[in-house]
Amino acid sequence: MMVTRLLFMLFISAMDSKELEREIPTLVRIYKDGSIERLQNSPFVAPNLEDDSTTVSSKDVIISENPPISARLYIKNTIIKRSSQEHNNLKKVPVLVYFHGGGFFFESAFNELHHNYFNKFASVIDVLVVSVEYRLAPETLLPAAYEDCWEALKWVAGGGANPEPWVVKHGDMNRVFIGGDSAGANIAHNIAMRAGVEALPKGVKLVGAFMSHSYFYGSEPVGSEPVAGHEQSAPCLVWSLVYPSAPGGIDNPSMNPLVAGAPSLRGLGCSKILVCVAAQDPMTDRGVLYYEAVRNSGWLGRAELFHVDGEGHAFHIHNPNSYNAMKMILRFKDFLQ
Template structure:
């Protein structure tokens, strides 16, 4: 078997992914796989986790998190926090170190049942595969609320502890983009649960949006060569309209109204030094001006860059962001 040093490269998205002519894919960035912590994680000592299979065809799985009961939560149902990881749709995982560590911290503080979705990645599975997988995961979560159906497919952590009137969807970066597209779909399509489960709130953390025209202080020089532009073409080369497809550029003529977002509340989080900061602000204001009837909140982390809280959740600003999310979840 040829080593990666001798194989011919077909295409690459540096510094993230390299694809070889034999069809193999090498991911150049991303944190390592870590196992779940069924007996409570070593970081907080208060969160258990396990991996579950949602679907076999296609393969969709998730890591579930359950906080240790406290005197305040022992008899209460907990909010359900559905998380879509970032990584440009082509790296990282629900089972990776960054996601696992971050969710242990958040679940411990926020006291929620979390479902971190393992969706299929590009380039093996180009978009819209990730969107479909995340929608399927949400359907599976909603099925726990129905009194009918196959109980063998239901997980007791969700059935016994989840509050299906408080379902939150959240994502970082590409995951924030998924949140938008799932919420838009939920605005026009019911969850297949038979019990009326709806998304209560959506959290967009440093969301990945882009477009052919620069906004704000974005440079017009080499705009088409920006990483944000190149990633989209790599993960969704057949997208109608390219970089102005409504899934990556949700604002503009002919786009579905953002008033149709299928949630009652939303929170948009940005980081001051993030290249995507102005897109997050632009999205928040576009939703506000659309006539969206729900509650809206905006939170900015000063002096920080893209997804900083995933790389080190112990910094003061990361703790402040997690505290803000925990507050929103309650």
């Protein structure tokens, strides 16, 4: 115990002695020696492959070596067991390609928060989840994360050189979905737009996309966003950190899909969308405006809005066992199945 405490104190002392280059309070510190302190990361955890103590199996797979893209897969144990017994009448399940949140610069498909969430999620829904591990800023700036997530979706659709057995055996390529929370919801929007203009391998079509507490922003405040200090708000500071070369800055269509001149939302490459918002999330107004804009765009799909009172940003990821998080999972179940 004393050794652990001593090591911790030495670590804190070393961090304090280093020269700070940039900081976004409560989120990240970047030092001049190149080291980065992510202040809200949850710890990494191992997958649970064929673990009888859980109802869900998970495993990690490599999608690409160069660039490095990987994923954690989740599926209900009963689906695996059923497939070993019913070779001729195997019912495949929807595939959800998921993009985790974290402002494009923290969290991971392998971190405790998202791992715990998908253990709960996949225990309730008959689905194969492919939770993508994309490259993070500021080590690798946007648009790299968008490219990584598109490559991951292509890998699911086409299988790559070495098809993943769970995808081949259990995944229904007629029911492929994407989803994400926060920055991951932003990615889901951008991937859905790309799917409208670029074909996926083997003729796979994207059925739907859900976007939870989407990280959208812009230079002009909307709804309840404060006018004073808007340019120094956390969303603006984070965007300048993760995509400093973005044409148009915070009004780049990747971040502000409603800005004048952005590609029309009628080009979304899926047949249905679920937009999830939470009453106490500062980005709720952006989410509702996005939902309304999709509905009024001339897009031929079906847009749905799911609103939760009394909750904040990404509450379902932080507390997946709460009553409202379970309501949200059941809403996703309806959407996927």
